[in-house]
Amino acid sequence: MTMTSPSASALVEDETLPIAEVARRTGLSADTLRYYEKAGLIDSVRRTAGGVRRYAAGDMDWLAFLLRLRDTGMSIADMQRFAEQRREGDASVAERLALLREHRDCVDRRIRSLRENNRALDNKIAHYEELLEGER
């Protein structure tokens, strides 16, 4: 059996992670991580001399943030815009703030809509329960 579990060299020594470990931690596939990088969502991932990616703590933080945006329904195009502004530095802080606020409000609306629809589903469920009652 080959010893391949992530051990000292990969995880502890230099605090930087190989793509497989990042995949495991984020739940993204290695393919998706590379895809995001190519799409400009992530940049400046350090490489070894041989060209192998090594993710640093900062990369992980940014990824976690991207995942929040994604999981709240932001499109890749919008995340690209945000990432682009981030690259532009401090000058874009106001823009980014506006984008985030707009997105948060959009998510709020979505939550409200889901709650409303779920209440209607509850009614439907109650109706089905009555049907079942009557059947017995």
Added chain:
Amino acid sequence: MTMTSPSASALVEDETLPIAEVARRTGLSADTLRYYEKAGLIDSVRRTAGGVRRYAAGDMDWLAFLLRLRDTGMSIADMQRFAEQRREGDASVAERLALLREHRDCVDRRIRSLRENNRALDNKIAHYEELLEGER
């Protein structure tokens, strides 16, 4: 000018609606309505002698329900299962109830997740606001 606004014949006389009007009311496109029907999500839409669809009140109710399922994130495949069971009649009530409950719980989890993520976004926003404050 051709008089094409939905008038007596289309909307009032027989309480059944042409596809364009259904599209207008549901927000779906006529293409999507036909696609849903072909996919087995909707059936028994009455036709004129010439083969033109006329949606009845019952069709509209079912469509509204489908839209709730869709808007809460149910896949077309799952809606197909539900529609299939509905076709099977009363025997499938228990199954349908189970499906609906599961879906509602799934939506609840989604809502909770969104709220959690949105709280994190709020923190990020607050952080950006501080940044902007400090800049001035």
Added chain:
DNA sequence: CTAGAAGTTGGAGCGCGCTCGAACGCAAGC
């Protein structure tokens, strides 16, 4: 040094949920 696991790139492919185009039929106001 070597074997085998893990990583790399570029590009093709896929599943989902529509959306559109072509070519044709029906329906209603003049």
Added chain:
DNA sequence: GCTTGCGTTCGAGCGCGCTCCAACTTCTAG
């Protein structure tokens, strides 16, 4: 009866967000 627009079918195409493949390189335990 004719025109004009709404409707029909079938099948192809599309945008999104990945996902997979081939061919090759790098890394690491033994």
